[in-house]
């Protein structure tokens with residue numbers, strides 16, 4: 001772009017090309033996508049761009065997604081949630097082999113129902129010296145996350161505390177952000193020292209640094225979300241970080257990034273405009289060729305419009321009424337999941353369901369007899385968590401919850417496996433960013449599902465964000481900047497590798 005501020009017969013305007021009848025008043029200096037965000041973020045993580053691809057559960061953020069992000073100069077997080085530890089180990093091995101020193105991260109998800117799995121994954125990440133972890137779903141921090149963050153702390157020659165592992169903590173509430181912005185709680189440090197997981201020296205250094213140096217403010221997004229707007233949340237958490245850093249006398253202020261709803265150059269530019277240290281995308285990467293969902297599921301995502309999303313019950317916290325944001329167009333999942341939640345609230349157990357409801361469920365939702373579904377569910381829990389079966393034997397409502405959760409869990413699996421008989425049941429976590437992205441890429445090469453790669457998506461969003469930012473700069477000088485100056489159409493960009 002070569003915009004100028006030009007004076008033509010007394011009028012001041014902007015031109016992309018030199019004009020014979022216009023006298024140049026000034027030239028707007030260039031601006032590069034590499035300059036968006038906080039330089040300290042790219043330096044700390046070794047990336048070219050201040051851009052992350054967020055974790056997507058059940059390995060939907062595959063090794064391929066993470067490798068593609070790294071090759072494009074970004075930081076990708078592997079979708080470890082919902083996977084057994086041995087699959088996470090295998091993914092880490094592959095990432096380390098394929099990427100060597102290039103940056104990548106792995107999700108450490110809070111698992112209140114399976115604290116052992118959470119601790120095991122954290123210990124593995126420490127043992128394998130994984131440099132970056134995206135910590136998410138924490139309501140309260142746990143010893144696992146403290147273990148990962150503090151193991152390997154040391155003081156360098158200049159007296160600065162250096163980390164071996166960095167936490168990028170995803171939060172959507174100030175009360176959770178605060179726990180990551182504060183130093184690790186003393187009682188947890190003491191416990192970890194007693195268990196031999198931390199040294200006394202590491203625990204001592206932990207007292208002067210925040211648990212996490214990067215906090216992602218996650219606004220209305222695909223999957224679990226509080227549906228809050230980024231523009232409302234971001235300033236609150238940024239201010240909180242500044243305040244805590246001042247009170248604690250930290251050497252540097254934790255960096256605050258932004259995610260949720262980012263699917264166009266304008267939304268990325270808006271986040272950077274608020275001062276986001278980095279941006280993080282999710283939904284748009286699920287539609288990329290490298291993602292772990294089946295081609296048929298990606299095609300559905302590529303057709304979504306901005307309002308084609310709905311909130312519906314989450315499989316993992318169904319009984320508590322926790323919700324997730326999913327794709328609504330082309331699948332009946334949201335409506336069926338909501339029906340299950342309503343039946344759960346209204347009835348004391350499966351045997352209490354009215355005959356007509358039972359028939360409908362067996363025919364339309366489960367596609368099989370409820371007794372068979374229960375037999376399969378019981379076998380699954382006997383192997384993984386027998387206490388659930390014990391409880392279900394005496395508590396019919398719990399038995400009903402387990403059967404309903406079978407459907408909710410399977411619906412994600414069907415979308416990953418691409419089961420053609422279950423297209424109408426695909427559960428695809430998805431936020432409005434997907435529809436916004438589809439709208440932006442219409443008519444460009446990125447409209448085609450097969451052209452959507454993690455790298456092209458990232459680079460085009462960042463290139464476009466630079467164009468938008470530059471147009472805003474020019475407008476802020478008081479120049480008459482036409483609306484078209486904010487337009488950026490996707491083009492094939494050179495993705496490194």
Ligand SMILES: Cc1cc2nc3c(=O)[nH]c(=O)nc-3n(C[C@H](O)[C@H](O)[C@H](O)COP(=O)(O)O)c2cc1C
Pocket residue numbers: 053054055056057058060079080081107109134135136137170218220221222223259260261262280281282283284286428429430431432433
């Ligand atoms: C399919 C899907 C699965 C997700 N799974 C996880 C997860 O396991 N852990 C996590 O921290 N975030 C998860 N997220 C959230 C993303 O990492 C990211 O924060 C979010 O999608 C950003 O908002 P957006 O969808 O509006 O881009 C998931 C999002 C999607 C779309």
